[in-house]
Amino acid sequence: MARPRTPIGTFGIITTRRRNSGRYVARTRYRDWDGKGRHVQITGTTRPTAERLLKKKLSERDLFHPGFSGISADSSFPALVSYWLKDMDLEDRLSPTTRLLYERNMRTLVLPFFKEFTLREIGVARCDYFLKQLAKKSYNRARQARVVLRLALGLAVRHEILPRNPMDHVSRLRRPARTPDIFSWEELKAIRAGISAWEHRPIKAGPKPDGQLGQIVEVMLGTSARIGEVLAICLGDLDLDAPIPSVRISGTIVSRKGEPTHRQDHPKTARSVRRVALPGFALRAIGARLEKIRFTHPDTLLFSTRVETPHTTNNIRRQLRDVMDRAGVPDVTPHRFRRTAATAINEIGGLQLASELLGHSDPSITREHYIRRNETVNPITADFLEQAFGRAS
Structure with missing residues (x-):
């Protein structure tokens, strides 16, 4: 034994x-x-x-190998940040985009506040104060800071550098009341007219607009897809000869620092892959675009630059903003088309259908962030109340 x-x-x-x-x-x-x-x-x-x-x-002998952590409760917060970033790379679980986002949020939002503190000095009260002060400026920034700060301090707990994670006891962030902004029918008409006027304006020098901006807008509105997902549509994703023409949303365009813009072979999440039936206006826009495409390989992008490279989402946003500024239509963003389409589907077909169109795994996400609540109560309630209480005296 x-x-x-x-x-x-x-x-x-x-x-x-x-x-x-x-x-x-x-x-x-x-x-x-x-x-x-x-x-x-x-x-x-x-x-x-x-x-x-x-x-x-x-x-006093450390029960961890010095090369494994090399830090203690008396180490500075920047030392933990460096250790946390190395641990994320070692784990290799996050997508490159999420990994870069976490590092950016840590360096720009969290590190400036905590850089002079040791880990021992970072307690519940200090974390709570930091998040509340940041939330006064921006709820979204406070939410993003909370995520990375919890992850870094959680690593310190798992590796027995700290006895507990102070982020477990901070007060809950209160989301400010917000109504999702959507386009009215009049605004959509103004947007379409503004883009058409820009695309058909006289050009004295340089290449003429090829119609892609207007076509991209129609496909965004007709599919409720994200701008990156629309720009990532390949010819092989289209099924236009079927009884119900459709497009498969199966990728997105990503632009990372130090890398060329390229198509990622899945949308924001793997569960966001979906096949969407095309309404007539989106089908006509795609048909017009296909007439100008030289290559018919299934991997050819439906929308691309003049040298057949992917559009960046930022360039399309900038172009849309510039065109709409000229047309006098404010606050036009790609995501508003997504919310506008989802709200229309919710009012006609219900929340579950709108959630499926958006590619959400949880309808509560759709309800909270994408749907504008209809304030009008079904007028049949007036008839019911009249029947109940409207008897002649």
Whole structure:
């Protein structure tokens, strides 16, 4: 039967001997951070002094390999941030886009406030104060800061640098009341007219507009897809000859620092892949675009630059904003088309159908962030109340 091992961090019998120099050496065997036993010794002027110094050295010995963490509760918060970023890379669980987003939020939102503190000094009250002050300026920034701060401090807890995560006890962020902004029918007419006027304006020099901006808008409105998802549609995603013409939303356009803009082979989440039936106006826009495409390979992008490279989402947003500024139509963003389409489907077909169109796994996300609540109560209530209380006196 195997002999049970002593726990990590324990030591055996201390032996002490006197050297020729007159100093005493206290020595013992210690089960170290990696489970291996090692001899640890220290010298002192007397036998009791040497034994006391050895016990003190053992009590302070880190049960983690110095190269594994290298930080303690007295380390600075920037040291934990560097350790956390390395741990994320080692784990390799996040997408590159999310990894860059987390690092950006940590460096721009959190680090400036906590950079002068040690980990021991970061408690519930300090975290709570930080988030409340940030929420006064922007709820979304406070929410993003809360995520990365919780993750970094959670790593410190898992690796036994801190005994608890102060983020577990901060007060809940209160989301400000907000009504999702959608376009009215009059605004949509003004947007379409403004884009048409811009695309058909006289051009004295340079290339003429090829109609893509208006076509992209029609497909966004006709599919409720994100701008990156629309720009990532390939010819192989189209099924226009079926009894019900449709498009498969199966990718998105990403632009990361240090990388060329490219098509990612899945949308925001893998569960967002969906096949959407095309309304007539979106089908006509796609048909007009297909007439100008030279290559018919299934991987060819439906919308692309003049040199057949992917559009960046920022360039389309900027172009749309510039065109709408000229037309005098304010606050036109790609995401408003998404919310506008979802609200229309919700009013006609219900919340579940709107959630499916958006590619959401949870209808509550659709209700909270994308649907403008219809304030009009069904007028049949007036008839029912009249029947109940409207008797002649």
